[in-house]
Amino acid sequence: MAPQTSLQKDKIRILLLEGVHQSAVDVLASRGYTNVEYLKTSLPEDELIEKIADAHFIGIRSRTQLTRKVLEQAPKLIAIGCFCIGTNQVDLQAATELGIAVFNAPYSNTRSVAELIIAETILTLRGIPEKNAVCHRGGWLKSAKGSFEARGKTLGIVGYGAIGSQLSVMAEALGMRVIFFDVITKLPLGNAMQVNSLDELLAQADVVTLHVPELPSTRMMIGAEQLERMKPGAILLNASRGTVVDIDALAEVLKSGHLAGAAIDVFPVEPRGNEDEFQSPLRGIDNALLTPHIGGSTMEAQENIGIEVAEKLAIYSDNGTTTSSVNFPEVALPGHPGVHRLLHIHKNVPGVLGAINQVFSDNAINISAQFLQTNETLGYVVIDVDAEYSDLALEKIKDIPATLRCRVLF
Numbered sequence: 001m002a003p004q005t006s007l008q009k010d011k012i013r014i015l016l017l018e019g020v021h022q023s024a025v026d027v028l029a030s031r032g033y034t035n036v037e038y039l040k041t042s043l044p045e046d047e048l049i050e051k052i053a054d055a056h057f058i059g060i061r062s063r064t065q066l067t068r069k070v071l072e073q074a075p076k077l078i079a080i081g082c083f084c085i086g087t088n089q090v091d092l093q094a095a096t097e098l099g100i101a102v103f104n105a106p107y108s109n110t111r112s113v114a115e116l117i118i119a120e121t122i123l124t125l126r127g128i129p130e131k132n133a134v135c136h137r138g139g140w141l142k143s144a145k146g147s148f149e150a151r152g153k154t155l156g157i158v159g160y161g162a163i164g165s166q167l168s169v170m171a172e173a174l175g176m177r178v179i180f181f182d183v184i185t186k187l188p189l190g191n192a193m194q195v196n197s198l199d200e201l202l203a204q205a206d207v208v209t210l211h212v213p214e215l216p217s218t219r220m221m222i223g224a225e226q227l228e229r230m231k232p233g234a235i236l237l238n239a240s241r242g243t244v245v246d247i248d249a250l251a252e253v254l255k256s257g258h259l260a261g262a263a264i265d266v267f268p269v270e271p272r273g274n275e276d277e278f279q280s281p282l283r284g285i286d287n288a289l290l291t292p293h294i295g296g297s298t299m300e301a302q303e304n305i306g307i308e309v310a311e312k313l314a315i316y317s318d319n320g321t322t323t324s325s326v327n328f329p330e331v332a333l334p335g336h337p338g339v340h341r342l343l344h345i346h347k348n349v350p351g352v353l354g355a356i357n358q359v360f361s362d363n364a365i366n367i368s369a370q371f372l373q374t375n376e377t378l379g380y381v382v383i384d385v386d387a388e389y390s391d392l393a394l395e396k397i398k399d400i401p402a403t404l405r406c407r408v409l410f
């Protein structure tokens, strides 16, 4: 039988949005979490606020916006699972200040994105998007003009992280020369070379591909000016975030012929689900290969992500472990057979641990184990105590100033 927690598992409400893989539901069920509401799309803010009000856990992908306003109306929310890499759709500062842990799957879909970019590099260098569109209209564009091999061309990777660096190795296997720009000095893989500025990369690359997270510093990183700096006839690929590229300026340089092509997977505004219309200034431009944010959407990646993130949520719920959390101090906890476990999340200000320990000393409560970890904003204390004292201890430590959230696990 699944271990019992302070809250009966069937009372723990889990809201899964955006059609996360069935593997997530299966993992949760195997750990006793069956109170799951499963929706295929993201929700508009008002419906999200209504549904999140009594959720203990929420699982989302890249589309659901968990803003401060939404999170402030989720009094029971213990943790957020981003069943993807990006966490820009969550107001992480608000989640942290509210004591809500955030988890993601930082590596599961990186290979899928890298493979798509390799395919798009070859297809766009050959002018396939346009030739395909013309064939569909009954035309026949048999010509070698503007059609090139990938071999010997320069691939410029912006953001040399988990995706960018994998892509680098794959592109070299195709015979490409690889340069990259990153804000951090990175060990180049193979023969790749780091350049010192984005402008340097734009001036050299035949194909520019973006793999940065959405940050204030990456918003509109590729605007009209940067597009102009790209080589005439170059190609732009974006499978990072829609806000990184000025999409209207991109439409202009594709129409003017300054760029030979583009492959775009992410957009400033994306439909909430497959029933909604996709609107974009790139629609109807034949040399733009458009995909509906599917860089990470392969069966392999989605199944693995479902398992990985669901396990992180279940483990946090069952025993308090926060390993690889995006915003919480990381604590890997042992089991707690025979004792009750108190989880105390507080603002990281001086004196909280002292105040907690005072409660135990004043009330003569024996501590069997204690774990503490902090980050800049949060402190996370885990205390194992004899079962008979956990109610009293919980009551007392809840009242300590700077407390954000507190719960007990049986």
Ligand SMILES: NC(=O)C1=CN([C@@H]2O[C@H](COP(=O)(O)OP(=O)(O)OC[C@H]3O[C@@H](n4cnc5c(N)ncnc54)[C@H](O)[C@@H]3O)[C@@H](O)[C@H]2O)C=CC1
Binding pocket: 085, 086, 087, 106, 109, 110, 113, 158, 159, 160, 161, 162, 163, 164, 181, 182, 183, 184, 211, 212, 213, 214, 215, 217, 218, 239, 240, 241, 265, 266, 293, 294, 295, 296, 297
């Ligand atoms: N289209 C899709 O379905 C998918 C999109 N993504 C997007 O791809 C992004 C990148 O993913 P990973 O490679 O796993 O992330 P990562 O965090 O491993 O790598 C990001 C790299 O970008 C660098 N960087 C940050 N700011 C920069 C700047 N201003 N200029 C240059 N470099 C900068 C970082 O130093 C880091 O090396 C994710 O954040 C996500 O938004 C991820 C998976 C699927």
Ligand SMILES: O=C(O)C(=O)COP(=O)(O)O
Binding pocket: 061, 062, 063, 083, 084, 085, 086, 087, 109, 293, 294, 295, 296, 297
């Ligand atoms: O992993 C990411 O960051 C992605 O962009 C994938 O998003 P998705 O789960 O396909 O909505």
